[in-house]
Amino acid sequence: MKLSGGVEWALHCCVVLTTAQSPVPVTHLAELHDVSGSYLAKQLQALSRAGIVQSVQGHAGGYRLTRPAAQITVLDVVEAIDGPGSTFQCTEIRQRGPLATPPEQCTKLCAVHRAMLRADHAWRAALRATTIADLVADVERDSGPQALPRVGGWLAGQLGQA
Amino acid sequence: MKLSGGVEWALHCCVVLTTAQSPVPVTHLAELHDVSGSYLAKQLQALSRAGIVQSVQGHAGGYRLTRPAAQITVLDVVEAIDGPGSTFQCTEIRQRGPLATPPEQCTKLCAVHRAMLRADHAWRAALRATTIADLVADVERDSGPQALPRVGGWLAGQLGQA
DNA sequence: GACTCACTACTCGGATACCTTCTGTCCGAGTTACTAAGG
DNA sequence: CCTTAGTAACTCGGACAGAAGGTATCCGAGTAGTGAGTC
Numbered sequence: 001m002k003l004s005g006g007v008e009w010a011l012h013c014c015v016v017l018t019t020a021q022s023p024v025p026v027t028h029l030a031e032l033h034d035v036s037g038s039y040l041a042k043q044l045q046a047l048s049r050a051g052i053v054q055s056v057q058g059h060a061g062g063y064r065l066t067r068p069a070a071q072i073t074v075l076d077v078v079e080a081i082d083g084p085g086s087t088f089q090c091t092e093i094r095q096r097g098p099l100a101t102p103p104e105q106c107t108k109l110c111a112v113h114r115a116m117l118r119a120d121h122a123w124r125a126a127l128r129a130t131t132i133a134d135l136v137a138d139v140e141r142d143s144g145p146q147a148l149p150r151v152g153g154w155l156a157g158q159l160g161q162a
Numbered sequence: 163m164k165l166s167g168g169v170e171w172a173l174h175c176c177v178v179l180t181t182a183q184s185p186v187p188v189t190h191l192a193e194l195h196d197v198s199g200s201y202l203a204k205q206l207q208a209l210s211r212a213g214i215v216q217s218v219q220g221h222a223g224g225y226r227l228t229r230p231a232a233q234i235t236v237l238d239v240v241e242a243i244d245g246p247g248s249t250f251q252c253t254e255i256r257q258r259g260p261l262a263t264p265p266e267q268c269t270k271l272c273a274v275h276r277a278m279l280r281a282d283h284a285w286r287a288a289l290r291a292t293t294i295a296d297l298v299a300d301v302e303r304d305s306g307p308q309a310l311p312r313v314g315g316w317l318a319g320q321l322g323q324a
Numbered sequence: 325g326a327c328t329c330a331c332t333a334c335t336c337g338g339a340t341a342c343c344t345t346c347t348g349t350c351c352g353a354g355t356t357a358c359t360a361a362g363g
Numbered sequence: 364c365c366t367t368a369g370t371a372a373c374t375c376g377g378a379c380a381g382a383a384g385g386t387a388t389c390c391g392a393g394t395a396g397t398g399a400g401t402c
Contacts, residue, residue, distance in 0.1 A: 001163070001164075001165050001166070001240075001244045001245075001249055002163075002247070002249065002251075002346095002384085003163050003249045003250045003278070004163070004346070004347090005251075005253065005346090005347080006346090006347085007250070007278075008250070008252065008253060008255060008274060008278075009255070011274045011277075012255050012256075012274060015273075015274075023374090025373080025374065025375090026374085026375080027373095027374090031259065031260070032259050032260065032261060033255050033258060033259050034255075034258035034259040034260075034262075035255070035258075036347090036348060036349080038348065038349050038350075039347065039348050039349080041375075041376085042347090042348085042377095044375090045375080045376065045377085048375090048376095055374085055375060055376085056355090056356095056374080056375090057353095057354060057355050057356080057373090057374055057375055057376095058354075058355030058356035058357080058372095058373070058374055058375090059355070059356040059357050059358085059371095059372065059373050059374070060356070060357075060373080060374085061355075061356075061373075061374045061375070062374075062375090063375090074277055074278075074281075078163075082163045083163075085163075085164070087163055087164065087165045088165045088169070088170070089164075089167075090170065091167065091170060093170060093171070093174050093195050093196075093197070094174075096195060096196035096197075097193065097194050097195050097196040098193070098194065098196075098316070099194065099312065099313055099316055100196075101305060101309075105305065108304060110301075110304070111177075111297045111300035111301050111304060112170060112173045112174060112177075112297060114300070115173075115236050115289075115292045115296070115297060115300075116165075116169075116236075116289075118288050118292070119236075119285050119286075119288035119289045120285070121288075122284040122285055122287065122288040123281050123282070123284055123285035123288075124281075125284065126280050126281035126283075126284040126285075127277075127278075127281045130277045130280070134277075135273045135274060135277060138273035138276070138277075139272075139273050142270060142272070142273060143263060143267065147263075150261065151261055154260070154261055164345090164385095166385065166386090167385085167386080168385090168386085185335090187334080187335065187336090188335085188336080189334095189335090198386085198387060198388080200387060200388050200389070201386065201387050201388075203336075203337085204337095204338095204386090204387085206336090207336080207337065207338085210336090210337095217335085217336060217337085218335080218336090218394095218395095219334090219335055219336055219337095219392095219393060219394050219395080220333095220334070220335060220336090220393070220394030220395035220396080221332095221333065221334050221335070221394070221395040221396050221397090222334080222335085222395070222396075223334075223335045223336070223394075223395080224335075224336090225336090
């Protein structure tokens with residue numbers, strides 16, 4: 001039950017992308033966060049497939065958010081990176097073995113499955129309750145209102161140098 | 163973000179163990195559920211280390227619950243099998259790269275970490291809210307009050323044959 | 325008949341391979357901006 | 364001076380190895396019951 005490390009990278013990238021006015025290439029995001037650019041590209045591609053970011057190809061290309069940060073939930077990002085599948089998959093143990101429950105009696109999900117599903121829903125609800133805009137606001141509260149514009153400026157400067 | 167399949171087995175075993183009056187060996191639990199005995203043994207050992215079940219060695223040995231089913235939460239079982247670690251581990255990205263936040267400013271957890279932790283706590287709270295006794299009650303409601311005693315009788319019969 | 329001892333069968337426990345998934349990397353396809361030549 | 368074709372650099376995208384954790388298995392250590400032998 002370990003979440004992919006790419007989720008952390010993707011979330012930070014989404015926060016950073018809110019400060020950019022023009023597309024940001026993966027190389028800059030990787031340098032800013034000091035992580036592997038090749039692997040970060042994989043995560044951005046997943047975000048692109050999920051429709052969270054939009055890729056712009058060619059010179060001066062990169063990634064930009066497709067919609068306002070307030071309309072992107074943390075759950076969107078997690079499911080984009082980690083896949084939409086549930087944390088628990090029931091193998092229908094109750095239908096196996098010498099005392100198997102006959103399939104016609106299995107109209108409802110089994111009790112274990114229901115309990116795990118409740119927890120899964122609680123987890124997803126908590127992730128859905130936070131948006132990228134909330135994270136941006138939190139960062140501003142933590143590091144001061146000038147922190148994120150400073151990042152935006154750095155990204156713009158990198159574009160100028162390139 | 164996939165939960166180990168052993169969690170499902172362990173939960174079903176805990177439910178079944180509530181019906182047994184004497185220790186149940188792994189081989190019988192495995193045959194009842196039609197799963198690999200060798201691998202199920204690994205899960206039971208984890209439950210034993212966590213203090214959820216108690217092992218009885220030697221002839222007529224096996225596993226039994228150490229406390230009433232109402233005092234064993236689903237979270238206990240999940241953490242016993244899957245480990246107590248959080249689903250998300252923060253690598254402190256904010257302290258890396260050219261615009262790194264200096265460590266002395268990192269008195270609080272970073273915003274991303276806090277959001278993921280909230281979801282983790284919601285998940286755990288949901289798992290903690292359900293006990294093995296609840297699962298037993300659910301199974302009785304689903305499959306009728308005679309289903310679990312029937313399992314207990316089967317286990318006793320297996321002991322007699324052995 | 326009761327006790328003792330050795331044996332046997334059965335149990336758990338940890339150490340050992342295999343495989344799927346995650347992590348990390350590379351190179352090719354496609355697009356855009358720039359440059360320079362020509363009208 | 365404007366247009367236009369060509370070039371070059373930069374970007375994403377998917378295909379390719381390596382590592383880690385989960386899955387499955389096996390064999391050894393230990394214990395309780397059983398039976399025979401002896402007093």
